[in-house]
Amino acid sequence: MNEQRLQAYYQLIQQLLSCADGEESAILQANSELLDADFLQMVVGLAGMFSQKGEENTANWLLALASQLSEYLNIPLEENTPEAETPVSEADIETYLLFLLEVLQATVESQGNSQVVYPLLEDNTDKLNLTFANLLQAWATTIIAETEPETAQSLAMIIGNFSNLIQQFPLGNKANNMEIAITGYEIAFTVFTRQTSPELWGTLQNNLGIAYRNRIRGDKAQNLENAIAAYTAALEVTTRDDFPVDWAMTQNNLGNAYFDRIRGDKAQNLENAIDYGAARSAIAAFTAALEVYTRDDFPQNNAETLLNLGIAYQDSQKLDLAYDTFTQAIVTVENIRGEIISGEESKRKQAEEWNQLYRRMVEVCLDLGRETEAISYIERSKTRNLVEQILSRDLENIFPSGVVTQLQELESQIATEQNLIQTGKAENYQNLVQTLQELRQQRQQLQDQYLPLGASFNFTSLNNIVDQQTAIIEWYIATNKFFAFVIQPGGKEIKVWQSSAEKFDQLIDWANKYINDYNKNQETWNNQLDDNLQNLAQILHLEEILNLVPSECKKLILIPHRFLHLFPLHALPVKNSYLMDLFPQGVGYVPSLQILQQIQQRQRDNFQSFFAMQTPTEDLYEKDLGAVTAIKKQFANSHVLKKSEAKKSTIIQNPEHLTTAHNLFFFCHGSFDSNSPLDSGLLLADEVLKLADIITHLQLENCRLVTLAACESGMIDGYNISDEYIGLPSGFLLAGSTNVVSSLSTVNSTATALLMIRFYEELKHQNNILLALQTAQIWLRDTTIQDLRTWLTEPKESSLTFAWQSEINKYFDRLEQENGANYQPFRSPVHWSAFCCIGKGV
Structure with a gap:
């Protein structure tokens, strides 16, 4: 090889x-x-x-x-695989036996408490192998045969409890853990039979079924057959009348096993059929489980089982039934979300947990031709935390004062009722749950009169925020394909393009290579960026998608999905040009339609006050080419913290300049932390201004634009499957700004300085952020050295000082000697494509 x-x-x-x-x-x-x-x-x-x-x-x-x-x-x-059984000496056997006895003793003394048993297992993962399983079987078989029935039953019960623990033990070798668990259950069955201990026998059969379904060793098809046999046996004694909760759990387990089943006819495994009172298909089993797993009594189980049932219907092409089932599941999931009071992180994790449900619903809606519902469910499944946080922040700007008071009173009542439920202090649980639902409905109905969001978001509301010259492309990455929703000017119609499974695979491969090169081989990434963007345009079938956009459209808004947020889509080559060249009013970005709808409510008409953090670290002292000095001349009021004065502590402790600024500007180093996005930030003179700091401390009440002339300042957590938009742009949008200009990669300081100067020149004349940025990028891309020299000497308000002109001319002298006066030094997308505008655009 x-x-x-x-x-x-x-x-x-x-x-x-x-x-x-x-x-x-x-x-x-x-x-x-x-x-x-x-x-x-x-x-x-x-x-x-x-x-x-x-x-x-x-x-x-x-x-x-x-x-x-x-x-x-x-x-x-x-x-x-490595050796199936670890070879051991006779002395080692004694060590294994002592460990076995210690584990069983801990199990019985703690009554099967994982917090007691798991640390012991963690310290001895090297012994959790097939030798241990064989020793357990030999030792237990001998002891059970030699002891009184009562003692044998006690030992079998202990071993059964240990099997439950080892099956769920998260450490060690998973394959070995499953073999040990199965061995333990088989030992228990030698003592507990259906005739002598029917209830316990049924429980053991269910647990054995779980172990076989999760088994790694052996033939997968046979393991599933064994699981189905065990679940079916359990249902013979675990009846709905006598043990309703256990019955429902086993039905759900049986449904999952039939859904995964390899043998038999796939359609029949999914179809609805009942035999001797036990479900003999996935659909039948899930349907039976829902008789007990109701929304009121078991909301989490209800949602999980509805999701499983909906997938079975979808795979059986019973799309209407799948749609109805997913609808019920989403209602339950939204109710569960409403109960969460432990913070935004818990809500984000819940969104990740249920991402598959929304994704499946989107696919079913599209198969049924319900495009507007599909996009509504997309919006309901993404950026929910940010949407809710912005709504909470902007209440007084969106709603009349009387409505704000009502909403705040309702929110207070909901929080009080939730707390009673969460702390177990509710005197009448069912009545309290009903009251809580009614309060939420009142809040939602009141809110929807002015701004439908979250579970109430409706596509028809877009006609208020999308003008007749603007189109929107929203991408969505599904299970084995991706979609582009093209919202027509005026926001009243959607056209949908979908990829093949082959293109989906190509997109995943392309994205992984792009990100890997960027992280590990910056030179390769730089050299291949133009070709990579060309390949991405072909994979996305961008020309086909653009054919769905009317030719009279002047402005385009892009809404990426998941990892697509990480790429400069506005710079994709198309029709012998770049995407942004096709739209004279600019190509901008928003995290979601709901975010666009919200920031449209913010009025930021003034643009006279400028606040900047300039070159806070020594390595940048001579790198901004005087850009901040040149830019601030355009503003009536300006305040600049430069070099060692540009401290995080200063703006946190004395935020008055921030709260009054119409434009906030950072020329500094930036970085994105993919492992901990909240730790991403901007490097200032004393420490990093992190995303968490921006969310917690900054109040940009008057800010129309935040400009981040810093590396990676526009990157977000693209691997978050809930598509929760987490990055510096989201922090500044939440803090109050209506626009954020930031970068999607590392950037060259010279190109960045020139781009920023030109951007603010254009902004002065055009008063349109998106158009000004795009004009500046095209200028930087297309301008020759000779034209750049001319531009530098032209009298204008933002002119560089003589010292900086001399510095930049030295740089151009070297390039001109190597390439000539007509050379375009910033032609490559590496120099101009990184920056994009996220937000309102104006």
């Missing part, structure tokens, strides 16, 4: 580890030529490496992948 193929294996595994949930299948299909026994061996080998480093979740995920691929490729997994 050559080194190139090994590298290809490794890159494919890295791609699988970094992709969003649900994209694995498409990636594997796109790289089918790499799927062979050697690839399996590398997957298992890397799993072992991750396990040794303590990254058990990743190791277990890789082992599960290897198991699935071994079934698909018909290559026995055991041939590609």
Whole structure:
């Protein structure tokens, strides 16, 4: 096997580890030529490496992948795994036995408390292997055979409880944990039978079914058959009348097993059929479970089961039933979201958890020809936290004072009722839940009279915010394809374009390579940017999408989805030009339609006050070419903190200049932290002004524009599957600005300085942020050295000082000697494409 193929294996595994949930299948299909026994061996080998480093979740995920691929490729997994059983000496056997007894003792004394047992397991993960499973079986079989029935029952109960714990233990080797759990259940079945202990026997059968469904070793198809048999057996004694909750749980488990089933007819596995009172299909099982898992009594289980049932209907092409089922699930999920009082992070995690539900609903709506509903559900599933935070901040600007008072009173009542429920102090739970629902409905109805948002967002409201010369393209990345929704001028009509599965795979591959090159090989990324953007335009079928935009349209608003937020889409080559050249009034960005709708409510008519943080670190002292000095001349009032004075502590402790500024300008270093987006920030003289600081401390009550002349200042968390827009632009929008100009990559300081000077010149004359930025970018891109020299010597309000003109001329002298006076030094997209305008645009 050559080194190139090994590298290809490794890159494919890295791609699988970094992709969003649900994209694995498409990636594997796109790289089918790499799927062979050697690839399996590398997957298992890397799993072992991750396990040794303590990254058990990743190791277990890789082992599960290897198991699935071994079934698909018909290559026995055991041939590609390390030794099935760890060889041990007689002395080691004694060590294993002592550990086994210690674990069982901890299990019985703690009554199966994971907080007691798991630390013991964590300290001995090296012993959680097939040797341990075999020892457990041999030891328990001997003890049970030699002891009194009562003692045997106690021991079997302890082992059954331990099996439940080891099955859910998050560390160690997942495959070994499942084998130990199955061994334990089989031991318990030698003591507890259906005749002697029917209730316990049914519980054990359900747990055994879970273990077989999650089993990694063995034949996947047979494991699922074993799971179905166990669940079916459990239902023979776990009846709805006697054990309704356990019955519903087992029905749901059985439905999942039938949904995943490999053997038998796929359609029949999904179809509705009942045999001897037990569900014999996914649809039947999920439907049965919902008889107990009601919205009022078990909201989380209700939503999960409805999602499963809806997917089964969707896969069976029963689209109307899928639509109705997903609708019910979304109602439950929205109710659950309303109950969350533990902060924005909890709401974001909930949005990630239920992303698949909204994604499936969008797909079903489109299959049914319900385009406006599809886009409404897209909007309801993204940027929800930011939408709600902006609404809370801007209440007084959006609603009449009397309505604001009413909304605040309702919010206070809702918070009080929620707190009673959360703390368990509700005297009459059902009445309180009903009251809470009524209060939420009152709040929503009152809000909707002025600005429908969240669960009430309606596409028809767009005609108030999209003029007759503006079109919108909103992308959406679904399960195995992506869509472009083209909202026509006036906002009254949608046209939809969708990709093939092949293009979806190409988009995932392209994005992973682009991001990998950017993070690890900046020179390669720079050199290939033009070609990469050309490839992206072809993958997106941009020309086809633009054919859906009327020719008279002058302005375009782009709403990316997930990782598409990270790319300069306005700079995509199309029709022998660039996208932004086709729209004379500019190409801008917004995080979502709802955010656009909200910031349109903000009135920022004045633009006379300027506040800047200029070159706060020593390495930038001579790099802005006097841009800030030149720009501030255009404003009637200006305040600049320069060099060592440009401190975070200054603006946090004395924010008066911020609150009165119409334009906030940063010329500094910036960075985006993909692992912790709230730690992304702008490097000032004393410390980093983080996104968390911006959200917490800044109040930009009069700000029309924040300009971030800094690297990576426009990047966001593109791998967040909820598409919650988290980055510096969101912080400044939340703080009060209506526009943020920022960069999507690292930027050259000279090109940035020239671009900013020209941008503000254009803004002075055109009073249109989006158009001014686009005009400045085209100018920087197309201008020759000779033209740049002429521009520098022209008398104008923002002229550079003589010292800075001399400095920049030295730079041009060198370029002219190498390339000639007609050379366009900033022609490459690397120099001009990074900056974009996010927000209102004017």
